[in-house]
Amino acid sequence: MRLGLGSRLGFGAFAAVVLAFIYVPIGVVTLNSFNSDRTFGWPPPGLTTQWWSLALEAQGPRDAIATSVKAGLGATAIALVLGSLLSLALTRYAFFGKHAISILVVLPIALPGIVTGVALQSVITNVLNPVFGINAGLFTIVVGHATFCIVVVFNNVTARLRRLGGSLEAASADLGARPLTTFRLVTFPLLRSAVIAGALLAFALSFDEIVVTTFTAGPGTPTLPIWIFNNLFRPNQAPVVNVVAVVLIAVSIIPVWLAQRLAGSSAAESRL
């Protein structure tokens, strides 16, 4: 199918418009963090860095960042262990119920976030609170995040395990190594970059998450996205929120970019 120059230019122009559509909002947010107009009138009457210095001193965002980091680290740690275990089990063994389990793993991310949120909140109110005395807080945030971070780690480790094949492990067994030794000396070093990529993606996912977190966070422990959401509708907090938003863009992008360098483009797409 040969396309004339006119059609090619037409498609190119369309693509340029789409790319502009994709990047303009991000550019606007970044530019607005320097907008001297408090209400973000456009075009900006002037540029200033006062919002950035104001945000750097604000206590609210700092506490929220700390909560987000703690939740992210906790959720990533749990997801790493559980996701890797699941991945090893599903790629190296054949057993009854394997297909069902692979669907179960994807479910937390596949179902609308609000369903997961409502489910987890009902567990908190009906089980965790009366039986264990646990309130909504950092623990419940970590539990919620870990549940869908598992699939991110699972995807990365599974992709790597499939690419490796079983021959190296078989050779190691032939040479007399026990399963644990084989894992320690052969499998894990080969998996390492995939595991790290999965961990980075899980952390990014947890740090950015808001849909489920609004249901699992208690009133006193906002994560950074929740802090932003709570302050979105307060006009005098608007400039600080904007600066925090720009920071959040950078923080979301960097771990995923690193993960892509480590494990290839499939890692970044598994963020889907």
Next chain:
Amino acid sequence: MGSKKALAGLLAPPLLWLVVAYLGALAAIFATAFWTTDPFTNQVVRVFTTENIRALFEPTYLRIIGRTLLIAATVTVLCIVIAVPFAFFMARVAPARVRGLLVAAVLVPLWASYLVKAYAWRTMVQPGGVLESALGSTPGYGLGAVVLTLTYLWLPYMVLPVYAGFERLPASHLEASADLGAHGLTTFRRVILPSLLPSIAAGSIFTFSLSLGDYIAVQIVGGTLQVLGTAVLQNITLDLPFAAALGTASVVIMVLYLLAVRRTGALDNL
């Protein structure tokens, strides 16, 4: 590697977590939908009743569900209309060395925070904002802004599968079609589109499902717009069983959508 004990050891911790924490919670929701609340204390009363399911069919909630379905469908169609030509450009028109850059260009905003992107659109549609100064008017907070923002948010989810679909389409098919005398549009309609259908359907699963359950972007740019997600949010503290019924409705809709889409072979593409 084949011992059953090792397998059990590997599976037990994650399954314990997923089945107990997650599946258990899901089952709890579906059960809660059939309970009710005491009108005085607002505590959940564990008595089986179908009044919540019946309440879903009241005009108010039918309207809300209908509006949410309309939003999800519109967003999906808009994403398809934008993604297909763009992916075609990426796969067939752009020079090979630019292709990787284009893929990265589409992926990068995907990684940026969902919340920030919705917030960006809020500042753009607000009175006095970018849209008003650039185009002269702005849709303001409401249905239009919601559709625009959701299309923006989920566009990469449609572009990537469609791009993969275009890559899988052999160039020889397109040449054969031209050799048989078909013009561009005919080739598009009878060769490209049918073979692209699974990829489009796969992308639509994301756009439809994400739009169906969304309540954050809707609140940020939608003003007082009521959708399924915001209705759940409104009822969750005082009437958990009804919120659970609404949540169940969204799961049922998604399952029906997945079943309908399965016939196109989209699920094999995920």
